[in-house]
Amino acid sequence: QAQLAQSGAEVKKPGSSVKLSCKASGLTFSSYAINWVRQAPGQGLEWMGGIIPIVDAAAYAQKFQGRVTITADKSTTTAYMELRSLTSEDTAVYYCARGTSSDYWGQGTLVTVSS
Amino acid sequence: AIQLTQSPSSLSASVGDRVTVTCRASQDIGNSLAWYQQKPGRVPKLLIYDASGLESGVPSRFSGSGSGTDFTLTISSLQPEDFATYYCQQFNSYPLLVTFGGGTKVEIK
Numbered sequence: 273q274a275q276l277a278q279s280g281a282e283v284k285k286p287g288s289s290v291k292l293s294c295k296a297s298g299l300t301f302s303s304y305a306i307n308w309v310r311q312a313p314g315q316g317l318e319w320m321g322g323i324i325p326i327v328d329a330a331a332y333a334q335k336f337q338g339r340v341t342i343t344a345d346k347s348t349t350t351a352y353m354e355l356r357s358l359t360s361e362d363t364a365v366y367y368c369a370r371g372t373s374s375d376y377w378g379q380g381t382l383v384t385v386s387s
Numbered sequence: 388a389i390q391l392t393q394s395p396s397s398l399s400a401s402v403g404d405r406v407t408v409t410c411r412a413s414q415d416i417g418n419s420l421a422w423y424q425q426k427p428g429r430v431p432k433l434l435i436y437d438a439s440g441l442e443s444g445v446p447s448r449f450s451g452s453g454s455g456t457d458f459t460l461t462i463s464s465l466q467p468e469d470f471a472t473y474y475c476q477q478f479n480s481y482p483l484l485v486t487f488g489g490g491t492k493v494e495i496k
Binding site for chain 1: 388419421423425430431433436437442472474476478479480482483484485486487488489490
């Protein structure tokens with residue numbers, strides 16, 4: 273069925289990087305924006321950035337500029353989000369979501385940053 | 388950057404109540420607004436797109452209205468399964484830019 277399947281939970285050390293994946297199946301991928309949204313424990317939703325695969329155009333929230341890179345592989349219908357220089361503040365569930373009004377969401381990936 | 392201010396941040400209501408949540412944008416966003424419902428431990432669910440479009444499969448008791456800077460999500464008769472947190476979201480397609488409101492938690496009175 274139509275879904276976005278995200279990679280599994282990660283535990284990282286402060287200062288390291290994490291790269292998450294989001295594979296689309298059964299739904300149109302390339303012509304829709306794929307957004308990355310995170311949610312820290314007990315907090316609201318925060319847009320990090322997104323990409324429109326068909327034009328390979330990525331955009332980032334100002335807060336994450338220089339620290340995040342979002343890419344997409346049209347051949348495998350997979351989007352990626354790499355976040356660098358992790359701190360404990362980056363501990364959150366990270367979601368990918370399709371479209372500017374996001375009708376499909378991945379199941380979420382918990383990233384825990386701890387020494 | 389566009390900011391979205393939701394009010395109230397939380398509310399208590401009873402089953403059957405009419406509930407209204409508002410979302411104010413810091414500048415004119417036309418009708419580029421969506422509403423989501425999120426239950427604890429669950430993935431957000433799209434309810435409303437383009438300010439007033441009802442997403443397929445969403446009960447008709449949910450409705451959205453507004454344009455420009457002021458938007459409203461209304462639940463006409465609150466049901467037990469509607470107790471959740473609701474988020475508004477604005478979007479711009481080109482260049483891609485998305486902002487979420489702070490959320491409104493709807494709790495049982």
